[in-house]
Amino acid sequence: MARISFPKDFVWGTATASYQIEGAYDEDGRGLSIWDTFARTPGKVVNGDTGDVACDSYHRYEEDIALLKQLGVKSYRFSIAWPRIFPQGTGEVNEKGLDYYRRVIDGLIAAGIEPAVTLYHWDLPQALQDKGGWDNRETIDAFLAYAEIVFKAFGDKVKSWITFNETWCVSFLSNFIGVHAPGHTDLQLATNVAHHCLVAHGRAVQLYRSLNLPGQIGTTHNLSWSEPYTTRPEDVEAARRSRAWGNEWFLEPTLKGSYPQFMVEWFRGKGIEVPILEGDMETIGQPIDFIGVNFYTGGYTRYKKDSGLFDSEDVQVGFDQTFIGWNVYPEALYKVLSWLHEEYGDIPIYITENGACTDDHVAEDGGVHDAQRVDYYRKHFIQCQRLIDSGVPLKGYYAWSLLDNFEWAEGYAKRFGIVHTDYETLERTPKDSYYFIQKVISEGGFDV
Numbered sequence: 001m002a003r004i005s006f007p008k009d010f011v012w013g014t015a016t017a018s019y020q021i022e023g024a025y026d027e028d029g030r031g032l033s034i035w036d037t038f039a040r041t042p043g044k045v046v047n048g049d050t051g052d053v054a055c056d057s058y059h060r061y062e063e064d065i066a067l068l069k070q071l072g073v074k075s076y077r078f079s080i081a082w083p084r085i086f087p088q089g090t091g092e093v094n095e096k097g098l099d100y101y102r103r104v105i106d107g108l109i110a111a112g113i114e115p116a117v118t119l120y121h122w123d124l125p126q127a128l129q130d131k132g133g134w135d136n137r138e139t140i141d142a143f144l145a146y147a148e149i150v151f152k153a154f155g156d157k158v159k160s161w162i163t164f165n166e167t168w169c170v171s172f173l174s175n176f177i178g179v180h181a182p183g184h185t186d187l188q189l190a191t192n193v194a195h196h197c198l199v200a201h202g203r204a205v206q207l208y209r210s211l212n213l214p215g216q217i218g219t220t221h222n223l224s225w226s227e228p229y230t231t232r233p234e235d236v237e238a239a240r241r242s243r244a245w246g247n248e249w250f251l252e253p254t255l256k257g258s259y260p261q262f263m264v265e266w267f268r269g270k271g272i273e274v275p276i277l278e279g280d281m282e283t284i285g286q287p288i289d290f291i292g293v294n295f296y297t298g299g300y301t302r303y304k305k306d307s308g309l310f311d312s313e314d315v316q317v318g319f320d321q322t323f324i325g326w327n328v329y330p331e332a333l334y335k336v337l338s339w340l341h342e343e344y345g346d347i348p349i350y351i352t353e354n355g356a357c358t359d360d361h362v363a364e365d366g367g368v369h370d371a372q373r374v375d376y377y378r379k380h381f382i383q384c385q386r387l388i389d390s391g392v393p394l395k396g397y398y399a400w401s402l403l404d405n406f407e408w409a410e411g412y413a414k415r416f417g418i419v420h421t422d423y424e425t426l427e428r429t430p431k432d433s434y435y436f437i438q439k440v441i442s443e444g445g446f447d448v
């Protein structure tokens with residue numbers, strides 16, 4: 001029997017996001033976000049679901065905090081909804097919005113849980129989208145004004161800040177692939193959005209430093225792991241391009257202050273240029289205190305001429321898959337974070353999201369027996385220990401998600417929570433995975 005054990009200072013947490021859990025979409029002065037608009041657009045979200053009510057955490061946050069305390073986590077990652085603070089994106093501050101997050105932050109601290117706040121988890125004020133959104137560089141200034149208000153309001157109590165969640169999703173998934181808000185399908189537009197979000201990240205780090213606040217700041221990128229299906233050079237190169245679109249395209253600017261040249265040239269060959277202004281790359285490459293990594297899946301990629309953006313295609317080989325169709329490939333977590341450490345040095349790493357979608361139901365015994373999710377977590381925790389043992393500076397892990405919640409274009413049809421949400425009654429029911437993680441945290445590990 002081997003023992004998987006974690007350092008005593010390892011930060012265990014769970015993660016959520018404002019639009020996915022809060023509901024109260026039109027309460028206490030909140031303005032509309034691009035997701036309120038997108039979800040109301042016929043055909044964009046499964047079953048026409050919206051975040052109007054979601055998990056109603058706006059009113060039930062105390063229940064959520066009690067679940068977090070019972071779970072035994074040290075930290076809780078959540079996001080602030082920009083439209084609650086600036087309903088029109090800029091201009092007058094909505095004090096009731098600040099009051100809500102003050103209640104959440106104070107409640108967490110009273111429960112002995114550190115708040116970790118994401119500034120931007122996709123709910124851009126619609127009023128700013130109406131003026132071009134992230135394609136408009138002026139949105140960067142609006143973001144800075146929003147960041148300053150929340151830094152000043154909460155910077156004495158919130159010691160961990162994440163500027164952006166998954167800039168690849170904000171840019172390419174939402175403005176090129178088009179399945180997320182605002183739903184454009186323009187590669188140059190998406191490239192502009194990615195760059196402007198990266199500049200906004202760097203400017204927010206500079207602002208945070210200037211305020212001399214007693215915490216740490218970083219950002220979160222979703223990293224993938226595409227392995228070449230064979231050792232053929234064309235497969236190796238195709239996998240490298242596919243991986244780099246999600247990984248180097250964002251990590252190089254953030255951690256080295258430059259875009260990966262081989263990808264710049266690949267996009268230039270498609271007529272795409274990055275709208276870099278003088279000083280942008282120095283701004284983006286501002287030193288940060290940690291890098292957040294969201295990891296879910298990995299797989300194999302091979303060359304296929306004129307296929308997709310990178311002359312590549314994914315190869316479906318014998319992986320188990322979760323209910324959302326993602327491969328279960330725990331070793332890819334070890335590979336991608338080992339690669340990150342080799343490429344970018346000893347910057348502290350937090351896994352800011354990891355979890356599985358399974359088809360959950362409340363059983364007759366009142367429990368939710370999500371065995372596949374328990375197995376997923378068990379296997380990924382083993383990779384976390386491998387990483388720590390190999391010297392990778394992995395400092396913490398946030399399970400996605402505390403609650404079943406609004407899963408973007410999948411609506412409520414896909415569940416990632418370790419706590420089941422009944423969307424009729426809004427009753428929360430801890431799943432077997434919740435109790436598994438609770439035990440791992442309380443015992444500092446588990447036997448395999």
Ligand SMILES: N#[N+]C[C@@H]1[C@@H](O)[C@H](O)[C@@H](O)[C@@H]2O[C@H]12
Pocket residue numbers: 017020165166294353400407408416
């Ligand atoms: N899909 N999926 C689950 C999860 C999503 O719910 C989060 O909001 C994102 O940060 C990231 O995509 C991962």
